[in-house]
Structures are given as C-alpha cells and as structure tokens.
Amino acid sequence: MVKLDNLYFKYNETRGYVLKNISTTFEPGVVNVLLGVNGSGKTTLFDIISGILLKKVDKGVVHGVNIKDTMYMTQGMLFPMGLKGKDLIRLFLKGDYRYQSKKHHDFFDDEYFKEKLEYLSNTYYGDMSIGERRWLTFTLAMKLERKIYLFDEPTSGVDPHSKVDILDSIMNLSKNKNKVVIMSTHVLHDLSEMNCKIHLLHRGKINFVGTYDEFLKKFNHSNPDKAFRNFIDNYLGEVEQDVL
Numbered sequence: 586m587v588k589l590d591n592l593y594f595k596y597n598e599t600r601g602y603v604l605k606n607i608s609t610t611f612e613p614g615v616v617n618v619l620l621g622v623n624g625s626g627k628t629t630l631f632d633i634i635s636g637i638l639l640k641k642v643d644k645g646v647v648h649g650v651n652i653k654d655t656m657y658m659t660q661g662m663l664f665p666m667g668l669k670g671k672d673l674i675r676l677f678l679k680g681d682y683r684y685q686s687k688k689h690h691d692f693f694d695d696e697y698f699k700e701k702l703e704y705l706s707n708t709y710y711g712d713m714s715i716g717e718r719r720w721l722t723f724t725l726a727m728k729l730e731r732k733i734y735l736f737d738e739p740t741s742g743v744d745p746h747s748k749v750d751i752l753d754s755i756m757n758l759s760k761n762k763n764k765v766v767i768m769s770t771h772v773l774h775d776l777s778e779m780n781c782k783i784h785l786l787h788r789g790k791i792n793f794v795g796t797y798d799e800f801l802k803k804f805n806h807s808n809p810d811k812a813f814r815n816f817i818d819n820y821l822g823e824v825e826q827d828v829l
C-alpha cells in the first residue's frame with residue numbers, strides 16, 4: 586500500500602502550490618487511476634512517489650515506497666535514436682539488478698508479441714513510430730519485477746490492439762496482492778471494464794476517490810467524459826490554501 590499524507594509541493598517560490606494537502610491511499614488488488622485536467626499535477630505526483638521529487642516536497646509524507654522496488658514509466662521515455670530494439674531489450678532486461686535469465690525471447694509466449702518484438706528488435710528506435718516505441722518500452726518495463734508500478738498515460742498514441750494488450754497487462758498486474766499499480770489516463774471510457782479505483786486530482790487536491798460506477802453516479806452522467814466535465818464545471822473550490 587502507498588499512502589500519501591498531507592503532501593504539499595511547489596516548483597518554485599514565485600508560483601503557488603501544484604499539490605496542496607494531498608492525502609490518499611493506493612491499494613493493491615485494483616488499478617489505481619489518477620485523473621485530472623492537463624496541468625493538474627499527475628506527473629508531479631508520480632515524480633514524487635517515484636522518488637525524483639521526493640526530497641523537494643515542502644510538507645507531508647509518502648508511506649510505503651521503496652525506490653528500488655518501484656518501476657516508473659514516464660510519458661516521454663526517450664532513448665538515442667541509433668539504438669535498435671534489441672539494444673533496448675538488453676538495456677532494460679540485462680541491465681536490471683533483478684533480471685535473471687539470459688534469454689529474453691522465452692519470456693514472450695504469445696505469438697503476436699513474439700512477432701512484433703522480433704520486428705522491433707531489428708528496427709532503430711529512431712525509425713519506430715511513437716506507438717511502437719511506447720509498446721516496446723512498456724512491454725520491457727513490465728518484465729521488471731517490482732512492488733510498485735507507475736504508468737503515466739501508458740496508452741497514449743498506441744493502436745487499439747496494443748492498447749488492449751497494455752491495459753490487460755496492467756489489469757493482470759494489479760491482481761497481484763503484493764503489488765501497487767497506479768496509472769494516469771485521459772481516456773475515461775477505457776476504465777469501464779477495469780477493476781479500478783479513481784483518484785481525482787483537481788486544484789492541487791484529491792477531490793474524489795471511488796470506483797468507475799461511483800464516479801459516474803457522483804458526477805451525474807453515464808458518459809465518463811461528461812461526468813468529468815460536470816465535476817470540473819461545478820467545482821466550487823475552496824479558499825486557496827497557498828501557505829502552510
């Protein structure tokens with residue numbers, strides 16, 4: 586379990602807090618989904634949980650995180666364009682302190698996976714489409730054995746087949762009671778078939794925590810995008826609390 590307790594964070598002195606008094610719990614057994622408008626602080630929160638910005642937190646505590654046990658897949662994971670897929674496979678899997686096997690192909694039992702991986706193995710990273718890069722890095726990152734997995738918009742830019750693969754992998758991973766899985770997304774319809782718990786981030790605070798159905802009910806629409814818009818449009822806010 587990862588528990589955030591009363592977190593405050595700002596990037597610099599001149600601007601206000603991006604996160605204000607964030608308290609929520611990310612539990613194993615479900616996919617924890619971080620929702621929020623652009624710029625609401627989702628990536629910032631991932632950067633804190635993963636340890637990148639943890640030391641810069643102004644106030645509050647992150648419980649339950651061991652950085653060595655965390656896999657963080659960022660939105661813009663970039664590698665040198667001249668590396669081939671097989672170089673990335675080596676870099677990810679053989680470079681990992683926990684990875685045991687020498688033969689990476691044995692780990693991909695599905696034929697579609699194998700075929701795609703074979704093709705990408707011999708393709709330069711620079712020649713891969715954005716979606717292929719994302720699929721490859723995601724597939725490799727999923728092979729890393731960790732307790733906490735953070736996925737920042739893992740399906741953005743991938744085709745529907747790969748998207749279903751990625752979401753299925755994330756759902757399977759979340760069934761493990763020893764792992765905490767947190768992802769962000771802007772594609773709310775994808776959550777309808779997911780055993781998920783939504784954490785809704787807005788104006789620096791978590792404003793709602795609940796299941797997909799509870800989300801639709803609370804914000805009064807069967808279309809999740811419209812429910813989300815209902816929440817934003819009717820948000821009354823609170824007195825801004827920019828001082829600790």
Ligand SMILES: Nc1ncnc2c1ncn2[C@@H]1O[C@H](COP(=O)(O)OP(=O)(O)OP(=O)(O)O)[C@@H](O)[C@H]1O
Nearest residue numbers: 596597603621622623624625626627628629630660
């Ligand atoms: N390195 C930085 N320095 C200063 N401000 C930053 C920095 N990174 C992000 N911000 C600001 O912090 C706020 C939150 O950004 P963040 O990237 O966490 O949002 P997000 O919810 O992930 O957005 P999106 O949905 O567009 O990916 C934004 O107002 C952004 O301008």
